[in-house]
Amino acid sequence: MSLSFQDLILTLHRYWSDQGCVILQPYDMEMGAGTFHPATVLRALGPDPWKCAYVQPCRRPTDGRYGENPNRLGHYYQYQVVLKPSPPQMQDLYLGSLTAIGIDPLKHDIRFVEDDWESPTLGAWGLGWEVWCDGMEVTQFTYFQQVGGFECKPVSGELTYGLERLAMYIQGVDNVFDLRFNDAGVSYGDVFLENERELSAYNFEVANTEALFDLFRKAAAECENCLEAKLPVPAYEQAIRASHVFNMLQARGVISVAERQAYIGRVRDLAKAACAAWLERATP
Amino acid sequence: MTDFLLELRSEEIPARMQAKARNDLARLFAECTSAAGLSTGAVDAHSTPRRLVLIVRDVAESTKAAREELKGPRANAPEQALEGFLRKTGLKREQLEDRDGVLFAVIERPGKAAADVLAETVKRIVTDFPWPKSMRWGDGGLRWVRPLHGIVAILGEDIIPVEIDGIASSATTFGHRFHHPGPITIGGAHDYAEKLRACHVIVDQDERERLIREGAAAVAREAGLALIEDEGLVVENAGLTEWPVPLIGRFDDDFLDVPREVIVLTMRTNQKYFACTNDEGLLAPAFICVANVDSKDGGKAIAQGNARVLAARLADARFFWEQDVKIPLEEQARKLDGIVFHEKLGTVADKVERVARLARWLVEEGIVKGAKPDQVERAARLAKADLVSGMVGEFPELQGVIGGYLAEAQGEPKAVAEAIRDHYKPVGQGDEVPTAPVTVAVSLADKLDTLLSFYTIGEVPTGSKDPFALRRAAIGSIALILANNIRVSLLPLFMAMFQERVAAFQTGFMGNTPQGVLLLLADRLKVQQREAGVRHDLIDSVFALGSEDDLIRLLARVKALQEFVGTEDGTNLLVAYKRAANILKKEKWEGTGASGGSDLAAEEKALIDALDKAEPKAAAAIGKEDFTGAMAALAFLRKPVDSFFDHVTVNDPDKAKRERRLNLLLRFRDAVNAVADFSRIEG
Numbered sequence: 001m002s003l004s005f006q007d008l009i010l011t012l013h014r015y016w017s018d019q020g021c022v023i024l025q026p027y028d029m030e031m032g033a034g035t036f037h038p039a040t041v042l043r044a045l046g047p048d049p050w051k052c053a054y055v056q057p058c059r060r061p062t063d064g065r066y067g068e069n070p071n072r073l074g075h076y077y078q079y080q081v082v083l084k085p086s087p088p089q090m091q092d093l094y095l096g097s098l099t100a101i102g103i104d105p106l107k108h109d110i111r112f113v114e115d116d117w118e119s120p121t122l123g124a125w126g127l128g129w130e131v132w133c134d135g136m137e138v139t140q141f142t143y144f145q146q147v148g149g150f151e152c153k154p155v156s157g158e159l160t161y162g163l164e165r166l167a168m169y170i171q172g173v174d175n176v177f178d179l180r181f182n183d184a185g186v187s188y189g190d191v192f193l194e195n196e197r198e199l200s201a202y203n204f205e206v207a208n209t210e211a212l213f214d215l216f217r218k219a220a221a222e223c224e225n226c227l228e229a230k231l232p233v234p235a236y237e238q239a240i241r242a243s244h245v246f247n248m249l250q251a252r253g254v255i256s257v258a259e260r261q262a263y264i265g266r267v268r269d270l271a272k273a274a275c276a277a278w279l280e281r282a283t284p
Numbered sequence: 285m286t287d288f289l290l291e292l293r294s295e296e297i298p299a300r301m302q303a304k305a306r307n308d309l310a311r312l313f314a315e316c317t318s319a320a321g322l323s324t325g326a327v328d329a330h331s332t333p334r335r336l337v338l339i340v341r342d343v344a345e346s347t348k349a350a351r352e353e354l355k356g357p358r359a360n361a362p363e364q365a366l367e368g369f370l371r372k373t374g375l376k377r378e379q380l381e382d383r384d385g386v387l388f389a390v391i392e393r394p395g396k397a398a399a400d401v402l403a404e405t406v407k408r409i410v411t412d413f414p415w416p417k418s419m420r421w422g423d424g425g426l427r428w429v430r431p432l433h434g435i436v437a438i439l440g441e442d443i444i445p446v447e448i449d450g451i452a453s454s455a456t457t458f459g460h461r462f463h464h465p466g467p468i469t470i471g472g473a474h475d476y477a478e479k480l481r482a483c484h485v486i487v488d489q490d491e492r493e494r495l496i497r498e499g500a501a502a503v504a505r506e507a508g509l510a511l512i513e514d515e516g517l518v519v520e521n522a523g524l525t526e527w528p529v530p531l532i533g534r535f536d537d538d539f540l541d542v543p544r545e546v547i548v549l550t551m552r553t554n555q556k557y558f559a560c561t562n563d564e565g566l567l568a569p570a571f572i573c574v575a576n577v578d579s580k581d582g583g584k585a586i587a588q589g590n591a592r593v594l595a596a597r598l599a600d601a602r603f604f605w606e607q608d609v610k611i612p613l614e615e616q617a618r619k620l621d622g623i624v625f626h627e628k629l630g631t632v633a634d635k636v637e638r639v640a641r642l643a644r645w646l647v648e649e650g651i652v653k654g655a656k657p658d659q660v661e662r663a664a665r666l667a668k669a670d671l672v673s674g675m676v677g678e679f680p681e682l683q684g685v686i687g688g689y690l691a692e693a694q695g696e697p698k699a700v701a702e703a704i705r706d707h708y709k710p711v712g713q714g715d716e717v718p719t720a721p722v723t724v725a726v727s728l729a730d731k732l733d734t735l736l737s738f739y740t741i742g743e744v745p746t747g748s749k750d751p752f753a754l755r756r757a758a759i760g761s762i763a764l765i766l767a768n769n770i771r772v773s774l775l776p777l778f779m780a781m782f783q784e785r786v787a788a789f790q791t792g793f794m795g796n797t798p799q800g801v802l803l804l805l806a807d808r809l810k811v812q813q814r815e816a817g818v819r820h821d822l823i824d825s826v827f828a829l830g831s832e833d834d835l836i837r838l839l840a841r842v843k844a845l846q847e848f849v850g851t852e853d854g855t856n857l858l859v860a861y862k863r864a865a866n867i868l869k870k871e872k873w874e875g876t877g878a879s880g881g882s883d884l885a886a887e888e889k890a891l892i893d894a895l896d897k898a899e900p901k902a903a904a905a906i907g908k909e910d911f912t913g914a915m916a917a918l919a920f921l922r923k924p925v926d927s928f929f930d931h932v933t934v935n936d937p938d939k940a941k942r943e944r945r946l947n948l949l950l951r952f953r954d955a956v957n958a959v960a961d962f963s964r965i966e967g
Contacts, residue, residue, distance in 0.1 A: 071600070109573075143431070154423035155423070
C-alpha cells in the first residue's frame with residue numbers, strides 16, 4: 001500500500017536525517033511558505049554550512065476555498081530541505097528521496113522544468129526548476145542567489161515539496177480531503193475539512209480589518225524596535241508577522257492595486273533590515 | 285587533420301535558452317580559434333537538456349608559424365631611440381640585424397599547437413558564455429546557467445587538459461539520467477553521438493524534434509485522431525528530453541463544454557501537451573505528452589498520471605467557466621470602474637465609455653460602413669467585460685476570446701459576439717485584420733482612443749521605450765483603415781478627440797498632439813509599406829503637404845507619385861524642381877506678385893502658358909483623386925521648364941526681369957508642391 005500522509009513525512013524525515021540534516025519542527029508562527037522559516041532565510045546568509053529539513057504549515061488566506069475545491073487549500077504543508085553549500089550531487093540526493101517515497105523514475109516521468117523563484121517580500125531570488133512527476137509539479141528546486149538583498153555565499157540549495165499534492169499523487173487520490181492521513185482510518189478531511197471551512201470564512205468575511213491594519217503597523221514598529229536593540233531574530237519574526245497580516249488584508253480585499261506594492265515594499269524593507277542585522281551579528 | 289569534441293555537461297538547461305546557446309557556443313568557438321589563427325572545418329553545435337556539444341571537423345595541427353620584420357632606428361641613433369625599440373620588440377641589441385646601417389628586428393612566431401589553442405578556447409567559452417541568466421552554486425565562483433558538472437574535450441583521441449574552478453576535462457560523461465546513470469568513456473568526436481545513443485541520449489536536437497513531430501502525429505493517427513501541429517511545442521519538448529517518447533492520454537468528454545481555446549491553452553502552457561482533433565475537425569478529448577523515459581510499463585502510468593493532472597487543471601478551468609457564464613456581461617462591465625486603466629486616464633470603465641461613443645460616431649458618420657450603430661455601441665460596452673472574469677484572470681492571453689464565448693452564451697447577436705472576440709485584433713503586424721463592420725468600428729475606436737489618450741497626457745513612444753504599446757496600436761489602426769478602405773480625414777477627428785480628452789483628463793494643452801499622432805501613423809505606415817516596396821521618402825513627401833490626412837488617399841497619391849518619379853519626365857521634373865527650389869532658397873525669395881511684361885523671353889512665355897494649363901488640370905485631377913492625372917499634368921511642365929533653364933537667365937541685371945522670373949520659379953515650385961512636397965524626394 002502507498003504511503004499515508006504521515007508516513008510520507010516520516011519517510012522524508014528519515015531520508016534527510018540520514019543525509020545529515022537537522023530535523024526541525026515547524027516554526028510557531030503563521031507564514032505563507034516554508035522558505036520564510038528563519039532556518040532557511042537567516043541560515044542562507046553568511047558563510048556557515050547548514051543542513052536542515054522540516055515540515056512547515058503554510059497559510060495562504062486568498063487560496064482558501066471553504067473546503068469545496070479538491071485541489072486548493074488556505075492552509076497546507078510544505079516539506080522543506082536546505083543544504084548549504086549546495087552539494088554537487090544535490091539533484092541525485094533529491095531523486096533518492098523520490099525513490100524513498102515510492103516513485104520509480106523508470107516507471108514515471110521525472111523532469112526538471114525551468115522555474116526561477118523570486119520572493120519580493122524577502123528580497124530573495126534564485127534559479128532552479130519545478131520538478132514534474134508525470135506532468136505534476138511535486139517540488140520546487142532552487143539555488144538561492146540572493147536573500148534579503150544580500151548575495152548568498154556559499155549558495156544554499158532549497159527543496160520545497162508540496163506534501164498534499166505529492167501524497168495525492170502517491171495515493172492516487174483526486175480530492176485532497178480523501179487522502180489517507182494515517183493507516184488507521186483517518187482521512188485528511190477528518191483532520192482539516194472543518195478548519196478549511198472556518199478559516200476561509202474568517203479570512204474572507206470575518207477578520208477585523210481595522211485590527212489587522214493596526215497589527216501591521218504594530219508588527220512593523222516592533223520589528224524596528226528589535227533592530228534598534230540589535231536583535232535580528234525577533235526582528236525577523238515581526239517581519240514574518242507583518243507579511244502574514246498583509247496576506248490577510250489581501251484576502252479581505254481591502255488593499256488596492258496601488259497600495260499593494262507599497263505594502264510589499266514595507267515588508268521587504270523590514271525583512272532586509274533583519275537580514276542585515278543577522279549578518280552583522282554573524283561577522284564580528 | 286583531426287576532429288574536436290566538446291561537451292559541457294550541466295544540470296537541466298531551460299528549454300527556451302538552448303537554441304541561442306548553440307549559436308553562442310559555435311560563435312565563441314569560431315571567434316577564439318580564428319583570433320588565434322587556428323583553422324578548422326565545419327562546426328556543429330548541439331544541445332540536450334543536460335549538455336551543450338560542439339563537434340568540429342578538420343582542426344589544423346597548429347597555427348601557422350609567422351615571421352615578422354620591424355624596421356628600427358639607425359645603428360648610430362641615440363641610445364634612447366634604441367632602448368625604446370628594444371622594449372617594443374622584447375629583443376636584445378645583439379639580436380637585431382644591421383642592414384646598411386639600419387637596425388631590423390626579426391621576430392619568429394612558431395606555430396601554436398592546436399591543443400593549446402583549444403584549451404584556451406574552452407576556458408574562454410566557459411568563463412565568457414553569454415547566458416541570459418546565470419548562477420553560482422555550492423561554494424564556487426563560476427557562473428553557468430545551472431551547475432556545470434563535467435567537461436569532455438577531446439581532439440582526435442587525446443583529451444585536451446583544462447581545469448576551470450575545480451572542474452577538470454576528461455573523456456567521461458554520463459548517459460540518460462535514469463536509463464544509464466553510470467559513467468561512459470568517450471573515444472572522441474567519432475563515437476560520441478553513437479555511444480550516447482546507446483545510453484538513451486539523442487544528442488542532436490533536430491533528430492529529437494523530428495521524433496517528437498512524427499511520433500506525436502503517429503500516436504494521434506493510431507487513435508484515429510489528427511494532431512494539431514505546434515512547432516513551438518515541438519522545440520520546447522525537444523529541449524526538455526534526451527529520449528523523447530510521445531504518449532497519448534485522454535480526458536473526460538464533459539470538459540469539452542469549456543471553450544476550445546481554454547483547453548488547448550491549458551494543455552499547451554501549463555503542461556506542454558499537444559492537442560488533437562477528430563475527423564470532423566472538432567477538439568478531441570485527448571492529449572499527447574512527451575515523456576523523457578522508455579517506461580517499464582510502456583508509458584501506462586505516465587499517461588494516467590498526466591491525465592489526472594490535466595483533469596485537475598480542466599476542472600479548475602471549468603469551474604471558472606461555469607462561474608463566468610452565470611454572470612451577465614453587463615454586470616461584469618459595471619465592475620470595470622474598479623480597475624485603473626492608467627492613473628491619469630481613469631478606469632477601464634471610463635475607457636469603455638469613450639470607445640463606445642467613438643465607435644458609434646464612426647458608424648453614424650458613415651466612416652465605418654455596414655454596421656448598425658446600436659450593435660456597435662453594445663459590443664463596445666461589453667468588449668472589456670471579460671477582464672473581470674475568472675477565466676481571463678487565469679488566462680490573460682484569452683482576453684476577448686472569452687468575452688466572445690460569454691456573449692454567445694448569453695444570446696448576443698453574432699456580430700456583437702464576434703466584435704467582442706476580435707476587437708483586440710490586429711495585434712501587431714501580420715495578425716489577421718478584422719473586416720466585419722461591427723468589429724472594425726469597435727477595434728478602430730479602441731485603438732484610436734488609446735493613441736489619443738496617451739498622447740494627450742504626453743505619454744509618447746521614444747526610442748526603444750513604448751510601455752503602452754502605442755506603436756502597436758498605430759500599426760493596428762493603419763491595418764484596419766487600409767484593409768477596410770476607411771475614408772476619414774484624420775486631423776479634424778484627432779483634434780476633436782484631443783479637445784474632448786484635454787477636458788476629461790484635466791491636463792495641460794499640448795497643441796501639437798493631433799499632429800503627433802498623425803506623425804506616429806506616418807512613421808508606422810512607412811515601416812509597414814516598406815515590404816510592399818513603397819518608398820518612404822515619397823510617403824514623407826505627401827505627408828509633408830500637411831493637408832493629406834486620409835490614409836487611403838495618401839497611399840493612392842504616393843503610388844501615383846512613385847510611378848511618376850520612375851519615368852523620364854518624372855526624373856527630369858524632379859531635377860528642375862530642385863534647381864528652382866535651390867535658387868529660391870539661396871535668394872530667400874518669398875514672392876512679390878509681379879509677373880508678365882511686354883519683354884518676355886520666348887521660353888519664359890512658354891513656361892507661363894504651360895503653368896496656366898497645368899495648374900487647373902492638376903487641381904481638377906486632385907479634386908477627383910485622379911493622381912495619375914495630376915502627375916500627367918505636371919509632366920506637361922517638364923519641357924518648358926527645361927528650356928526655360930537652358931535659355932533664360934534668372935539673375936538678370938534688369939531688376940524687374942529678375943523679380944518676375946523668380947516669381948515664375950516660385951509659381952512652378954508651388955504648382956509641383958500641390959501634388960507632393962518634392963523637396964522630400966530623395967535622388
